[in-house]
Amino acid sequence: MTYDIILAGVGGQGVLSVAAGIATGAMLQGLNVRQSEVHGMAQRGGAVMSHLRISDEIIHGDLVGKGSADMILSMEPLEALRYLDYLKPDGKLVTASSPVINIPNYPDEAEILKNVEATGVAVVIDAKAIAKESGNMRASNMAMVGAASSYLPIKQDIIEEAIKQMFRSKGETIIQQNIKAFRIGRA
Amino acid sequence: MSELVLLGDEALALGAIDAGISSAYGYPGTPSSEIMEYLLNYTKKNDGIFASWCSNEKTAYEEALGTSIVGKRVLVTMKHVGLNVAADPFMNSALLDIRGGLVIAVADDPGMHSSQGEQDSRYFSAFARIMCFEPRNQQETYEMTREAFEVSEKFHIPVMIRIVTRLAHSRAVVNTSAARAQNELKKTDNTLGWMLLPALARRNWAALLEQQADFEKYTTESDYNPLSINKDFSEFGVITTGLGRNYYDEASTELTHKPSHLHISAYPVPAEKVRKLCGAVKRVVVIEEGCTFVEDYLRGYLKQSVEIAGKQDGALPITGELNPDNIRPALGLETRSGLNTDMELPGRPPQLCQGCPHADTYAALNEARTAFDESIVTSDIGCYSLGALPPHKAIETIICMGASIGTAKGAAEAGFGPAVAVIGDSTFLHSGISPLVDAISCGTPMTVIILDNGTVAMTGGQETILPSSRLHTLIEGIGIDPDHIRTITPLKKHHDENVEILKTEMKYQGISVIIALRECIETAKKHKTGGSK
Numbered sequence: 172m173t174y175d176i177i178l179a180g181v182g183g184q185g186v187l188s189v190a191a192g193i194a195t196g197a198m199l200q201g202l203n204v205r206q207s208e209v210h211g212m213a214q215r216g217g218a219v220m221s222h223l224r225i226s227d228e229i230i231h232g233d234l235v236g237k238g239s240a241d242m243i244l245s246m247e248p249l250e251a252l253r254y255l256d257y258l259k260p261d262g263k264l265v266t267a268s269s270p271v272i273n274i275p276n277y278p279d280e281a282e283i284l285k286n287v288e289a290t291g292v293a294v295v296i297d298a299k300a301i302a303k304e305s306g307n308m309r310a311s312n313m314a315m316v317g318a319a320s321s322y323l324p325i326k327q328d329i330i331e332e333a334i335k336q337m338f339r340s341k342g343e344t345i346i347q348q349n350i351k352a353f354r355i356g357r358a
Numbered sequence: 359m360s361e362l363v364l365l366g367d368e369a370l371a372l373g374a375i376d377a378g379i380s381s382a383y384g385y386p387g388t389p390s391s392e393i394m395e396y397l398l399n400y401t402k403k404n405d406g407i408f409a410s411w412c413s414n415e416k417t418a419y420e421e422a423l424g425t426s427i428v429g430k431r432v433l434v435t436m437k438h439v440g441l442n443v444a445a446d447p448f449m450n451s452a453l454l455d456i457r458g459g460l461v462i463a464v465a466d467d468p469g470m471h472s473s474q475g476e477q478d479s480r481y482f483s484a485f486a487r488i489m490c491f492e493p494r495n496q497q498e499t500y501e502m503t504r505e506a507f508e509v510s511e512k513f514h515i516p517v518m519i520r521i522v523t524r525l526a527h528s529r530a531v532v533n534t535s536a537a538r539a540q541n542e543l544k545k546t547d548n549t550l551g552w553m554l555l556p557a558l559a560r561r562n563w564a565a566l567l568e569q570q571a572d573f574e575k576y577t578t579e580s581d582y583n584p585l586s587i588n589k590d591f592s593e594f595g596v597i598t599t600g601l602g603r604n605y606y607d608e609a610s611t612e613l614t615h616k617p618s619h620l621h622i623s624a625y626p627v628p629a630e631k632v633r634k635l636c637g638a639v640k641r642v643v644v645i646e647e648g649c650t651f652v653e654d655y656l657r658g659y660l661k662q663s664v665e666i667a668g669k670q671d672g673a674l675p676i677t678g679e680l681n682p683d684n685i686r687p688a689l690g691l692e693t694r695s696g697l698n699t700d701m702e703l704p705g706r707p708p709q710l711c712q713g714c715p716h717a718d719t720y721a722a723l724n725e726a727r728t729a730f731d732e733s734i735v736t737s738d739i740g741c742y743s744l745g746a747l748p749p750h751k752a753i754e755t756i757i758c759m760g761a762s763i764g765t766a767k768g769a770a771e772a773g774f775g776p777a778v779a780v781i782g783d784s785t786f787l788h789s790g791i792s793p794l795v796d797a798i799s800c801g802t803p804m805t806v807i808i809l810d811n812g813t814v815a816m817t818g819g820q821e822t823i824l825p826s827s828r829l830h831t832l833i834e835g836i837g838i839d840p841d842h843i844r845t846i847t848p849l850k851k852h853h854d855e856n857v858e859i860l861k862t863e864m865k866y867q868g869i870s871v872i873i874a875l876r877e878c879i880e881t882a883k884k885h886k887t888g889g890s891k
Contacts, residue, residue, distance in 0.1 A: 207528040217708030232604035236682035238696035
């Protein structure tokens with residue numbers, strides 16, 4: 172069993188912390204993980220993508236092939252559409268609904284969401300609202316991890332343990348806010 | 359011994375630590391920077407190793423040579439284009455009698471994720487006629503780094519370890535083994551082996567050439583270059599290097615017959631194994647990450663006639679990275695695709711951060727330029743390279759570290775002006791001082807703008823080699839008229855004032871330096887939150 176994920180978003184949104192949350196959970200469950208990151212120039216507010224591969228077998232390559240991703244997990248709706256070519260026909264497209272508009276020719280938001288829905292495999296999450304509810308606007312990333320978690324081959328309590336580990340240095344309040352966002356995202 | 363999740367860069371650093379290095383030197387550059395970051399972190403918590411960023415890759419390499427001559431093991435780190443800067447000491451060091459193991463870690467960037475080119479450092483290892491290792495995953499990176507030190511001391515040469523972006527910035531589990539003790543501090547008893555006077559260099563060069571057969575014997579016998587021959591299938595065979603093997607291993611599960619296969623990760627190329635493979639098949643597919651290094655050798659190596667499929671004949675793409683998809687046609691596997699959308703998606707290029715001081719400097723510069731019929735603005739390597747893109751469109755050249763000043767100087771001396779060079783503080787200290795000294799010696803009419811944000815921003819906010827407070831005295835000290843060293847604060851509220859200063863200095867028929875001084879918004883944030891991420 173190999174589960175391939177393409178993570179997408181805009182530089183600065185925290186694609187890497189989402190990847191880290193899932194990767195840590197997978198490792199706690201005893202699975203093999205490959206996580207390919209984007210550093211350097213590409214991080215500066217541009218489109219970023221990251222490959223995350225989880226398997227109970229040896230993983231050879233760092234990259235996911237076209238038509239092979241079990242999930243695209245996007246922090247932003249326009250970016251959700253950018254990597255569709257990687258998604259299996261029966262894969263899942265999990266995306267946050269709030270746009271990051273930092274380019275002059277950003278398309279109509281309704282048009283984007285229409286195209287996201289048109290894939291027939293989309294799960295659209297209002298991560299911002301969930302973060303607000305959790306009491307920490309930065310917790311939107313863990314809301315997305317929560318939304319993705321129902322489809323991942325990782326147990327819920329193990330991902331929660333991973334989230335606790337990730338935020339351990341930030342104190343109990345921040346841990347609990349992120350766990351809350353994760354749970355609402357998953358529901 | 360213990361299991362750790364590491365970036366490829368970190369696995370390399372840890373391999374060097376466990377190999378018993380005493381020192382490490384480098385200059386930041388994506389995707390290599392995290393090697394030194396890991397070492398610097400390590401030295402904060404542990405004694406016994408000296409690690410430091412340097413002014414540039416050349417000084418880093420030379421400092422490493424100093425460690426080696428007194429018998430200690432040393433690592434030098436840089437990105438591929440950094441090796442161009444270090445090429446002089448690197449090439450010559452192949453002729454030295456290396457005793458303390460010297461390993462140079464070079465991170466290539468096929469696909470140019472964060473670079474000006476996708477040059478393949480294996481050519482440099484062949485040019486210098488030294489040995490090179492090319493790991494394909496984090497575990498191999500750890501092990502090969504350790505082996506590289508052994509080989510360096512066995513053959514008395516510097517040894518290269520070549521990694522690429524996808525390995526440098528990908529995480530996986532690494533199993534480490536017991537660390538080796540550091541070498542004793544002992545100056546070489548053969549200083550003649552370190553003096554490249556022509557008569558001695560000729561002797562060393564001949565000796566290095568004689569050693570080539572030993573190097574090849576090593577790479578032929580090495581498990582790092584495994585060859586498997588399938589006598590029952592001769593239609594085609596495969597040679598892989600680096601990450602090419604990872605993609606091949608995945609794709610080959612779909613092949614009906616298992617082709618004969620040679621994987622190369624220790625260089626020089628093991629010619630005998632290549633001939634063996636090619637003698638067993640009608641066609642050979644070469645899948646290598648980077649340029650056509652092995653493929654080109656192959657086209658000249660063979661006595662037998664075999665069809666070669668690689669990047670030169672278009673079987674694989676000749677630019678960019680390998681991936682799981684673009685290797686498939688060469689293996690006769692069908693292409694794959696996923697879902698699609700009818701919507702036209704606008705690109706989202708990287709851009710300067712909100713509140714970045716460079717944006718304010720560029721706004722002032724753009725306005726100052728309107729006072730002149732024509733002007734040229736050369737620039738350099740760093741975050742501020744993004745000033746080439748809209749909405750700024752403020753700079754016209756991006757060539758290599760430090761090139762802005764020399765290029766502006768040449769344009770000015772050809773009679774074109776005003777000529778303005780825009781360079782970051784760290785890039786200036788890397789290789790901008792020398793061309794500025796040139797300009798001073800010629801009295802060239804030009805303006806240099808140093809964007810002083812107090813950090814090496816693009817590569818993750820490393821400290822600059824000199825603090826901002828020293829920049830002014832440095833520039834004054836090499837002979838710029840103090841009246842024409844101006845400091846501006848790039849903020850919107852100072853815009854008009856900054857435009858006037860820029861205009862004045864651009865009109866001035868001598869050399870002037872304008873320091874645009876304001877801390878990087880990202881490092882300022884970090885300082886505010888106390889350094890944690």
